[in-house]
Amino acid sequence: MSNQNQRVFDIMLNRRSMRQFLDKPISDEVLEKILKAGFQAPFAAQLCSIIYTRDSEKITELQKIGAYPTTQVLMLFLIDLRRIEKIMTKRGHSYDADDAFTLWLGVQDASLVAENVILAAEALGLGSVFLGAIPHFAEPLAELFNIPDRVFPMVGLCLGYPDPAEHTEIRPRYPLEFSAYKDVYHDHSDEDILSCMKAMDEGYLAQNYYIKRSAKIPLRKGKDTIDYDTYSWCEHISRKLCQGGWAKHPLLATLEKQGFTFKIKPKK
Ligand SMILES: Cc1cc2nc3c(=O)[nH]c(=O)nc-3n(C[C@H](O)[C@H](O)[C@H](O)COP(=O)(O)O)c2cc1C
Known part of the structure; x- marks a missing residue:
């Protein structure tokens, strides 16, 4: 295997979630590279958008839902039906399908972008950890980040240069x-x-x-x-x-509040 190919495997096999970051800013240039690599992921319908922030007040606010205090950049991976619907309207089409399937496509698209982002970040010496509770807090997040209807925050990501003081190991997986x-x-x-x-x-x-x-x-x-x-x-x-605690934040109800509709009920 060439050194270059070996490096790809090293990045994937040595990655671990990092939760402590140095007080070292991530430059625009680095961020742009990561975002470009992220969006070069395969897509079903380009149903993913990202909001990223370095705003410490917003990051502090997000600590309530799991963000780590030393995060340098926080990203939200959004399932975005709004943009595609505007394109469809321009093409003279209207959307009347059930949202379950487009939501599914959105999860697929956003997951692939998210994985590309973390691997690109690793390649540039950054570390990251996802924030899984994000969907349950779609309502306050919509307020904080101006997220409109038909756009849903699927997962969050804390990014930064890893603090060498944090001792991490590669976590086991099923054989x-x-x-x-x-x-x-x-x-x-x-x-x-x-x-x-x-x-x-x-x-x-x-x-x-x-x-x-x-x-x-x-x-x-x-x-x-x-x-x-x-x-x-x-x-x-x-x-x-x-x-x-999921029962406190039923996901379907949260999705409906964010303008998603599930009309087609399975036939008995
Ligand atoms: C969708 C998703 C959500 C996650 N949410 C959190 C989280 O809220 N807080 C956290 O500390 N880690 C979170 N993680 C990180 C996992 O705990 C971690 O990936 C897993 O334990 C395996 O460890 P590793 O990433 O170091 O291999 C999340 C990971 C994924 C993929």
């Missing part, structure tokens, strides 16, 4: 054979699931991941009998998904 299947879907046996769990739990425990961050999610119901010597990724993600 490949349990994620990539040849020819047909592989429905996991109990034994497979235990292997997946072992790989993830032992990997995170070996890095003391949760104890270092005091990141245990408190158990809402019942007595918590798990301590940090066994609390690991499988327990963490289960608690996050099954007792997360």
Whole structure:
């Protein structure tokens, strides 16, 4: 493999989320390069836009929804149906489809742009971490960033030059054979699931991941009998998904407030 190609793999395989950044500005030139690489991602219908800000007041405001205080640039990846609808109008077409599918295309487009952005940022010596709670806060974000109807913030991203004081390690993943299947879907046996769990739990425990961050999610119901010597990724993600605060911010209602409509109900 050429050195150049090896570098692409190194960037992808060594990337890890960074949450602490140096007080070093990101120049316009660097930002533009990253954004250009981002939008060169494959697209279904160019349904992604980005808002980026260096405004410290806005970044401070976003700390309420997870932004890290040392973030130099904060990006919002938007699913943007508004722009394409203006183009369609110019072409004499009106949009009367159900939004579920265009939303889906928007998620696909925005995800690919977002991944290109983080890899381009890595290549230029920057680090980043996504902010996943963003969609639940679409309403206040719309206010803060003038986001109109038919545009929806899918995910956020904190960017900056990584602080070398932050000790990060490459986080484990499921073993490949349990994620990539040849020819047909592989429905996991109990034994497979235990292997997946072992790989993830032992990997995170070996890095003391949760104890270092005091990141245990408190158990809402019942007595918590798990301590940090066994609390690991499988327990963490289960608690996050099954007792997360999502119910407080139902996503469909938030999408509807932002002007998205879901008219076609599945046939019974
Ligand atoms: C869509 C998405 C949302 C995320 N949201 C957050 C977040 O709100 N806060 C955070 O600290 N990390 C967040 N992350 C980072 C993940 O925790 C991280 O990618 C995962 O633990 C794997 O670690 P790695 O990126 O270092 O490989 C998010 C990642 C993704 C892809």
